[in-house]
Amino acid sequence: MASDDGATPRLGVLDELVGYHMRRASAVIATDFSRATAGTGMRQVLFGVLSIIEANPGINQGAVGRALGIQRANMVSLVNELDERGLIARRTASDDRRAFSLTLTPAGQRILADSLARLRQHEDDVLSNLSGTERATLILLLSRIEARSN
Template sequence: MATSFSHEDPKIGVLDQLVGYHLRRASTVFASDFAQAVAGTGMRQVLFGILSIIKANPAINQGNVGRALGIQRANMVSLVNELVDKGMVHRETSSEDRRAFALTLTAQGEELVALCLANIREHEEHLLADLSASERETLIGLLMRIEAKEA
């Protein structure tokens, strides 16, 4: 007699042993949750990343923001233009390098980062509720070690 196949709970075979598979699935869950957390704000992950880097480094060079986030120069220009047009970021010629732009958050940008961060933290708390504080730190540390391989 043949083994029956259940369409409701199929085995995933070798995928169960592949870290990349599980990272991708977890990333999808977090990306969807991020979208829900910031719904209605006009924010996307890449924009939130840029705003967060600028908040932590007022007057940072636009190129340094792109390098920190792995964003190519051409893409960075259009993303910063979008944030400037939305009134979230102020861009001025850098006093250190007249060929570069220094970026700072506007008051509106500061408010948006604070709002989004509060919502994101609430959603992450829900997603990570089954992990202890120590497990969360370990998870972040392990992910950072993998990320460091890119450099």
């Protein structure tokens, strides 16, 4: 039982559960992401979509959605939002007239570069107690967990 003297209560079995710690760490990172990108209108999912498009000019929206694990209906609304904001250009794909190929506009390139600079600082702040090797190990371990879902 927790004490009323202000001491932090023991976590019990939560201390041993990876999922609990991942959820808490994710919440810390998401909150700081929002702080870091305040005023840009950028959200994690939009940053992810822009990043994939930048790395793969001309990619179709279905492939972007698969890469990020985004459902088709949700991907359509994200692409519409980015298009309306002038951050991407979509054209009918040459190899499939039913699909759109996506590229960043100059405005999309600028907001992605600005967001990336902010996010690098955000990660440096949030992960300041980890060495470069520990960060690389963390990414490797998280990637191995992610790979199980594919």
